[in-house]
Amino acid sequence: MSPLNETLTEFERNARAVLTQxxxxxxxxxxxxxxxxxxxxxAAAGARRRSLSWRSLTLMxxxxxxxAAVLVxxxxxxxxxxxxxxxxxxxRSTVEDMDLLAxxxxxxxxxxxxxxxxxWAAAQTEANAESDG
Amino acid sequence: MSEFATLASPYSMPAALHGDVDLTDPEAQTRSxxxxxFLAGVELxxxxxxxxxxxxxxxxxxxxxxxxxQLARAYANRPAQEWKPLFYRILENRIRxxxxxxxxxxxxxxxxxxxxxxxxxxxxxISQAVSxxxxxxxxxxxxxxxxxxxxxxxxxxxxxxxxxxxxxxxxLDVAETAAAMGCSEGSVKTHxxxxxxxxxxxxGDLYV
Numbered sequence: 619m620s621p622l623n624e625t626l627t628e629f630e631r632n633a634r635a636v637l638t639q640x641x642x643x644x645x646x647x648x649x650x651x652x653x654x655x656x657x658x659x660x661a662a663a664g665a666r667r668r669s670l671s672w673r674s675l676t677l678m679x680x681x682x683x684x685x686a687a688v689l690v691x692x693x694x695x696x697x698x699x700x701x702x703x704x705x706x707x708x709x710r711s712t713v714e715d716m717d718l719l720a721x722x723x724x725x726x727x728x729x730x731x732x733x734x735x736x737x738w739a740a741a742q743t744e745a746n747a748e749s750d751g
Numbered sequence: 752m753s754e755f756a757t758l759a760s761p762y763s764m765p766a767a768l769h770g771d772v773d774l775t776d777p778e779a780q781t782r783s784x785x786x787x788x789f790l791a792g793v794e795l796x797x798x799x800x801x802x803x804x805x806x807x808x809x810x811x812x813x814x815x816x817x818x819x820x821q822l823a824r825a826y827a828n829r830p831a832q833e834w835k836p837l838f839y840r841i842l843e844n845r846i847r848x849x850x851x852x853x854x855x856x857x858x859x860x861x862x863x864x865x866x867x868x869x870x871x872x873x874x875x876x877i878s879q880a881v882s883x884x885x886x887x888x889x890x891x892x893x894x895x896x897x898x899x900x901x902x903x904x905x906x907x908x909x910x911x912x913x914x915x916x917x918x919x920x921x922x923l924d925v926a927e928t929a930a931a932m933g934c935s936e937g938s939v940k941t942h943x944x945x946x947x948x949x950x951x952x953x954x955g956d957l958y959v
Contacts, residue, residue: 629951630919633900637920640897641795648808652794655816660787663823664779 786827789834790819793921797842800916803904804846805853814849818842839917839931850909903953907946910934914942915950 626634794815801811818841826837904912910932917928918939928943929936 627947629955630947633950633954634919636893636896636900637799637916639893640901641799641920643897644795644798648798648812649795651812652798652815655812655819656787656790656794658816659790659819659823660783662820663786663827664783 782827785831786823786834789831789838790822793835793838794819796921797838799920800839800913801842801846803901803912803916804909805849806905810849810853814842814845817845821845835921835923836927836930839921839923840933843913843931843933899954900950903950906953907949910938911942911946911949914939915946918943 797815797818798811801814802808805811805814818838821841822834822838826834829837904915907915913932914928917923917931918925923931925936925939928939932939932942
């Protein structure tokens with residue numbers, strides 16, 4: 619029995635007896651419905667337990683495979699910091715050409731090429747040298 | 752506690768017969784059987800507590816059923832000694848939810864002048880049958896005492912009613928009652944003391 623009994627007053631003992639009596643007089647229909655509710659709860663607990671154990675068994679390989687896939691992807695794309703990977707010569711020149719083409723100033727120089735002016739300047743330099751000599 | 756378990760036993764069945772327990776797992780069987788015994792031991796008192804709070808038989812049954820389901824689904828793997836405070840905590844939350852919903856429904860329905868009585872059912876004579884009774888005179892006295900106590904309990908503030916029923920009917924100690932009510936042990940003592948004082952003031956002639 620409850621430790622409460624040790625300190626119950628007469629009023630409390632009487633009240634408890636009456637409450638106990640009222641519980642014992644709960645009708646059969648209510649008892650039956652409570653029993654059905656209990657069976658449903660037990661079934662739910664059993665279903666949940668089975669579901670959890672099934673998941674733990676079936677999800678273990680799935681989780682392992684997923685983790686392995688992530689690891690492979692990470693290793694595949696991983697580049698160690700601070701180390702430059704060697705680049706083939708042909709690939710390097712192609713990259714430099716691309717840099718030139720992408721450089722606006724270099725393009726302006728190419729477009730502004732004035733061949734006759736440089737030829738004239740060279741001729742003037744040679745003429746001056748002859749007159750000095 | 753034990754007398755109620757005995758009362759409920761004719762309605763219980765071995766958990767292993769449910770078809771929901773893994774028969775190859777003895778631990779699951781043991782736990783299911785323990786949960787069955789626990790629920791069988793508390794269901795009648797829980798119904799009385801819910802009925803005192805909700806004053807409606809079907810609502811009380813729904814509240815107890817919900818509490819059983821939630822305990823079984825969420826806490827069946829907890830140690831068995833934790834079940835009782837957990838169960839009554841869940842039941843109390845469910846009762847509070849239903850009371851709130853009922854308040855809202857009452858406010859909404861207050862706008863409708865004509866309300867049908869479709870929820871009212873004819874009393875089922877079988878459902879009115881009660882367990883074997885003592886002598887007629889004694890039965891009348893008990894009827895009167897039960898009726899007076901239930902009426903007085905219904906007039907108590909909810910927390911006082913809860914503290915009184917959990918301690919007196921269910922037999923929880925102060926710590927378990929505090930866990931079930933979600934309050935301090937001091938609050939439980941205060942609620943219980945006030946409940947006893949109010950009930951004694953109202954029922955003193957009948958009980959002393």
